Amino acid sequence: MVSLTERDGYDVGLHLLDRQVVTSDGRLAGKVDDIELLRGEDGTLTPTALLTGLPALLPRFDLSVRALPRVIDLDLIEDVDSEVRLTVPGPDPSSPMEPARATDPRRLRVSRVLGLPVRCAVVPRRSKVLDLRMLGSPCGPGEHRVTALIVGPGRPGALFGYDRRSEPGPAAVAAVVRRLHRHARVVDLDDAVELDLDAGEVRIGPGASLRPLRG
Structure with missing residues (x-):
């Protein structure tokens, strides 16, 4: 697959969703179970983070879950082809999502739009x-x-x-x-x-x- 660094654009579901995440030292760090978007006052949608873990995956199948997903900032992505490679080492490059972030009405998940x-x-x-x-x-x-x-x-x-x-x-x-x-x-x-x-x-x-x- 052509690296996304060679593209003028990309499709979020095709090129990010369900891809394996790999750290800079080659460790597996889960999969991209969803993507967070930030909705601006003018209606623009900006990708901000990859979401991982069952709390990100299960809502895609209409299964409710109280736990919050883990977050990998989009700035940590080094390259994307058949997998998502990060600029940071393992074992766990993600961080827990803060409750205030989860309830922020400006933030939504790609799966809510698809x-x-x-x-x-x-x-x-x-x-x-x-x-x-x-x-x-x-x-x-x-x-x-x-x-x-x-x-x-x-x-x-x-x-x-x-x-x-x-x-x-x-x-x-x-x-x-x-x-x-x-x-x-x-x-x-x-x-x-x-x-x-x-x-x-x-x-x-x-x-x-x-x-x-x-x-």
Whole structure:
């Protein structure tokens, strides 16, 4: 897989979620069970940390848990390919999440956005959020934020990266995946897109920028 340092952007579900975390001295430090986002007053979504442990994983399967996940700051990522490699040694580069951080209304988890139903007149019914597209790379300098949503019929993760020509894989499989997801769209996050977590849906209004997946 091409290193994310060579990319102009990345998809958080595809390139980070469920990846093995490895410290700088080669120790396994769990998996990326979720990703924390910080929601700005203007609606921007900025990735801030990797979340690990059962308290991060179980809510993805609608299982409630009182314990809090452990946190690995995004700044500790050195590189991402088939695994997430950190700049710090083991055995445990994570820290416990503080209760105040867990209850901060500005903070949310990527898993809370993935799978949200989408209300839009120009996308097929039963469309949902399949992934979140980020600016830059988690291991590169500069700004990091969610720039677009990938929406369409199906389930999160079903694209397997085959919407991107740079992703390796059998050509026949890529063709089938792209055919199945031919109705999927990339929706730029702007004023025409409303992420309503209380209502549990994404509303895409007139004037929104929708474009086909590259493939």
